[in-house]
Amino acid sequence: MAIKTVVWGENVHEHTNEVVARMYPNGMHNAIADALNEDARIAATTATLQESEHGLSEARLADTDVLIWWGHCAHGDVQDEIVDRIQRRVLEGMGLIVLHSGHFSKIFKRMLGTTCSLKWREAGERERLWVVNPGHPIALGLGEYIELEHEEMYGEPFSVPNPDEVVFISAFEGGEVFRSGLTYKRGNGNIFYFRPGHETYPTYYNEDVRQVLRNATVWAKHHGKFWIEEDGPNVPPEKAPNPVTVKGEGLHKPGEKGFK
Amino acid sequence: MAIKTVVWGENVHEHTNEVVARMYPNGMHNAIADALNEDARIAATTATLQESEHGLSEARLADTDVLIWWGHCAHGDVQDEIVDRIQRRVLEGMGLIVLHSGHFSKIFKRMLGTTCSLKWREAGERERLWVVNPGHPIALGLGEYIELEHEEMYGEPFSVPNPDEVVFISAFEGGEVFRSGLTYKRGNGNIFYFRPGHETYPTYYNEDVRQVLRNATVWAKHHGKFWIEEDGPNVPPEKAPNPVTVKGEGLHKPGEKGFK
Amino acid sequence: MAIKTVVWGENVHEHTNEVVARMYPNGMHNAIADALNEDARIAATTATLQESEHGLSEARLADTDVLIWWGHCAHGDVQDEIVDRIQRRVLEGMGLIVLHSGHFSKIFKRMLGTTCSLKWREAGERERLWVVNPGHPIALGLGEYIELEHEEMYGEPFSVPNPDEVVFISAFEGGEVFRSGLTYKRGNGNIFYFRPGHETYPTYYNEDVRQVLRNATVWAKHHGKFWIEEDGPNVPPEKAPNPVTVKGEGLHKPGEKGFK
């Protein structure tokens, strides 16, 4: 069965900036979803900021294997309640792929616990993403590096926790470097951050970039049980694997819920 | 110079529960601070929920090397603004030691990005904390295990990201196991979670536990530069290490701040 | 296509110890391979110490997706040349599952770089393997814990590098604990260590244990490109992505191989 994938787009600059409107006339989210749907293993649809619940209802997330996130100028407009919901679903096992300026999105900072800050420069300079992990499933079908003629520069330090794996490191024309493809596991959720994708450049039409998006979607799908526990369940003495007799004094009455 | 340490106590059950009041007549935070101050390398003071800004003003945190956190029934009463402030300071380099029921504190969940849930049982059962990393600085001076006659049980699964290091694993009389001493690094901040410390038992008077608290404080102190970047600084083309000429079209006017 | 799996058995105690011979009349390797072959996704065969090249020729390893290793009293009889060969193949992408006393095998110590030591006791005591990562693909189909009536005890400290993930933690009747299911990635190879399996007990007939073996085999299969580089390839100046003119003085003549 195909991997149910939702491409979430902020969908603002496509309507307010003439360059972006020209570059992505159907919205960036549709350009990305088109790339994914070239692979028969993936079934991608889209959601945007402007939809009710940002297009991410409980029911829809419950039926999503992988969520892809592109946002930039409107991170603050994403409702906290929806961020809570996405976080819970990622911990349960939904894959999460965060693109480019999504490094400052609420959901990415929430999952990682750090500022996710970096340096930047918008000069349309050349970026080469070196494949530092050529056997990684996310790098399937690529050469030694991906070359993009025009991209925004992101420079280290990238303020994130040490990743599980580094798949790409970028070198920019101006001299800076950046860890451009990073994996994390949080709960059961596989998380991938992929750097390129400034909205004024044709990055999401690049064949290598599209290949990475497809590879990452297949990689991010969870293959275990979807599972989350938030509430700190009590195990009463009579249910302990070894017999336990209550000793000492306590706070809680039998059957009482824990504090949270 | 001594390590400036603040022991934060929720300080509620000491005033509302007769067992706790009897066990820790000066408050748990003072029992913990006393343990730390037995070590000349540490200078510990206390702060509580009830103080203005919970005792954690910007100025005080800026002058704190290590913060120790004990909370249980009032996690929800900690102001989000103070949690933001602590998080920022940990990322800068302040050490953070989270004790026992602090696993559900806002600051711990914030730093780790997961639910931090676990199973529990309050039956005063025996806990043995096996030292699984005997050469770790936090285990200095301990034997093969710490034995506590009466403790609350915490059982796996403990829903946290894979730690950098596991120092202790507990076995409980009832049969459950738990990773009881875990280290993380987030930004420059060294984080240690230490399981024992239920308020109705005399855990913080145990000599081994007190030794762990001292060891962990010394371990948690940051020895590099205190540093944080939150705002995504721009590097203009003329400041790039290699000369860059702006190409293509862009979003931002020269000197404009990035979105956040 | 089924996952080509080789179960390697030391195959000594089955012929020298009457208890083991009775317990595993066809050899432990065949009992394990039988468990795997109950899953249509897996095609398991066996190899033993006594065969030529220990049954692990270059050609056979090149055609193997996952290798499972059980050894105990004859670690020293495994030829170093075969260990080199296995290591190379794991780095390329072959999965490796190391069982029980294989913690002291040459290949496990080679991959991890540590002593892999632990405490032990042979008393047929009860072991419970708690599932600490219930959403992990290796834990599919299990309950809260696996219970084995008779097993050898392994106790912490287990002298291995911090794992990528902990799937199981054991509690033994005698009180000790042990990290019983650990994952590592080395090169492209997924490595899983699984603790139970003492040869005088019927562990490999336990249904939960057999399920774990199947799950782990499916998990260990590599889904990226099989790739290894050992020789430090030279990139001559004229092949650099940016034009480079040789400056300063050097050691190597053009085209010379590097030292190794």
Added chain:
Amino acid sequence: MAIKTVVWGENVHEHTNEVVARMYPNGMHNAIADALNEDARIAATTATLQESEHGLSEARLADTDVLIWWGHCAHGDVQDEIVDRIQRRVLEGMGLIVLHSGHFSKIFKRMLGTTCSLKWREAGERERLWVVNPGHPIALGLGEYIELEHEEMYGEPFSVPNPDEVVFISAFEGGEVFRSGLTYKRGNGNIFYFRPGHETYPTYYNEDVRQVLRNATVWAKHHGKFWIEEDGPNVPPEKAPNPVTVKGEGLHKPGEKGFK
């Protein structure tokens, strides 16, 4: 008390190559030791391949806090017995700093379990080592990057396990990138790999490089108990924390050593 540091130099090219002899007339090991001894917290001496036991007797290693390793053309001449000895001591708690071409040394490959391969080019090109972890103790006193006018290029993929932390990433004039400062912990030993240091360039006279060497030495010193266990100690039933009666049949007679 000062950190007892041994700088190990292969000491071959200084005597066989005219460029290297001119650049490091007292040997590279002495240039490095001089850099360390500028810091009163460090007491550095040297050892070389040509000395008896390569200058690394059991007694000397037992009295060493941190070992620094530079080798290139004679990795194969280092005796395996001495490598075993160093490995054991690192696992016990001795710090290990591996420099430049030491990536292919026996001890580095032994500790990490991978090929440690990389791409290279000797063209005297410019290297910039970006500080990706500005708060790390190893980066104390540095600016945004270290710039070296002439260095050998090392390019990704660097075939090592995912590091605990990345401190530097290099960008080379020719376009390649490389993770140039990596930390690992194996047993109790803190390990740091630092890329620069080709013998035909004056890298070890660079003030920033010398600062990194000093910082790394202070960082690498172990602050816990020196501890190693190699032999798999037995815990007899009567010494178990909980009373155990032997059940089932076994392999071992009481008091017998385990297999290894």
